[in-house]
Amino acid sequence: MDDQIRIPCVLMRGGTSKGPFFLNSDLPSDPRQRDELLIEMMGSGHPLEIDGLGGGNSLSSKVAIVGPSTRDGADVDYLFAQVKVLERAVDTGPNCGNMLSAVGAFAIEKGLISAQRGETSVRVHNVNTGKIIEARIQTPGGELRYQGETAIDGVPGTAAPVYLAFLEAVGAKTGMLLPSGTPQEIINGVPVSLVDGATPVVIARAENFGLTGSESAAELDASAEFMAQLEEIRIDAGRRMGLGDVRDSVLPKPVLIGTPRNGGTLAVRYFTPHACHTSLATTGAVSIAIAATLPDSIVGAMLPELNFPADLTLEHPTGRIDVRVERDETTLDPVVFITRTCRRLFEGAALVRRKN
CATH class of the missing domain: 3.10.310.10 (Diaminopimelate Epimerase; Chain A, domain 1)
Structure with missing residues (x-):
């Protein structure tokens, strides 16, 4: 019997972060089992994450888990997991907008969304916060495009732009813009x-x-x-x-x-x-x-x-x-737009030790 488990994944850069992207159907549905697997996979608990996929930095010790939407008005679900470097722990409390910028492309590649001619709009339900963000992906001729002329600081070179519209940006975790009730x-x-x-x-x-x-x-x-x-x-x-x-x-x-x-x-x-x-x-x-x-x-x-x-x-x-x-x-709530880029870096399977 093979002593390692193979889990399909794609390593992607999203904005100024990078990490493995998974279909949620390829990971355990139980959060504790899932997190134990991610810790093992990323090599958490070592400053270099030398025995895993993590890069020894919080910006490269991130995971995106994507699947069909469970919310009306969205196309896909996206759960972000921050895998800590030094502690063997996973935090799914925050969202990560940089990793989010690669979710639309991953969803198209995996067949969760059909590419449109010119530009494809993907409404992403961020499971961490319950909010919807619209990602506009470049798909000229109905084909996903990563190369382009857009540069973002913190990333060398240029790539195709990804436009993110944070449609429900207020109150991501508490439901309130000012949780303490005062602006200062x-x-x-x-x-x-x-x-x-x-x-x-x-x-x-x-x-x-x-x-x-x-x-x-x-x-x-x-x-x-x-x-x-x-x-x-x-x-x-x-x-x-x-x-x-x-x-x-x-x-x-x-x-x-x-x-x-x-x-x-x-x-x-x-x-x-x-x-x-x-x-x-x-x-x-x-x-x-x-x-x-x-x-x-x-x-x-x-x-x-x-x-x-x-x-x-x-x-x-x-x-x-x-x-x-x-x-x-209509609501007078703020809507924020940001331009990012993304790139598919590697595809294959993450190998994890099989527990006895």
Whole structure:
């Protein structure tokens, strides 16, 4: 008997993240068994994830699980799993917008969606948050296309664009834009905004930590005192947002904003949460853009002249990301648009040790 299990998968880059994509029918339906399999598969519990598919970094230790939609108005289901690198644990609390940008292409390749001529719209139900995001995939002549001329900072080269429209971006985890009931409050002497957009975030001005918001990710990670201060604020923020004890959760995500240096709208440093993101999570960018629509929030107060619809350029450690914010004509809720790219990197099967 073969002592390894073979599970079909496709390794894909989505935005500035990458990881294996699976059909949900190829994984155990029991969440505990599924997570044990993902931990084993990714090599979690080792800093290099040397005995698995993970890349030893939170941006490359991610999994996407895709299947037929279980919600009206959506085409496919997408469950995101953050497989922790150092701890043998899986967190399915957050969404990942970067990985999401490859879901439509994966669904088309697997026959879950039929490609249309020109562009194919895929309405993705993010199971983590219950929200629907529309992905527009380039399919000229009814054929999926990965190559193109669109560049995104944090990824070398160019590829075909993927347009993401976050149609239900408010209240991803708590159901409320302002879970604590106020656009701004004080935690440990630091003014913050607790916003639940595409992901729950705790936003503060970098200057309140003696920073500019344009520091490198490595510089911020190296400051143990700063990281400890940020974690204390994050834990208190989680309690105030109704998320409970978040010591073992990746939510909420801390965000620092500052004055831009390269012609952008804001300088942004986003944390994952225990390390600074080398670029900027898509869901983080969406949440910052939504916060900008609140004049009394930390973000809104920095952009008092902003009018909507608005185009924002957010500077991050490896470049910038452009975000467009509009208001739904009927509900007046914010709708956020972001351009990403994706690429199919490898296809085959993940091999996992068979348990006796």
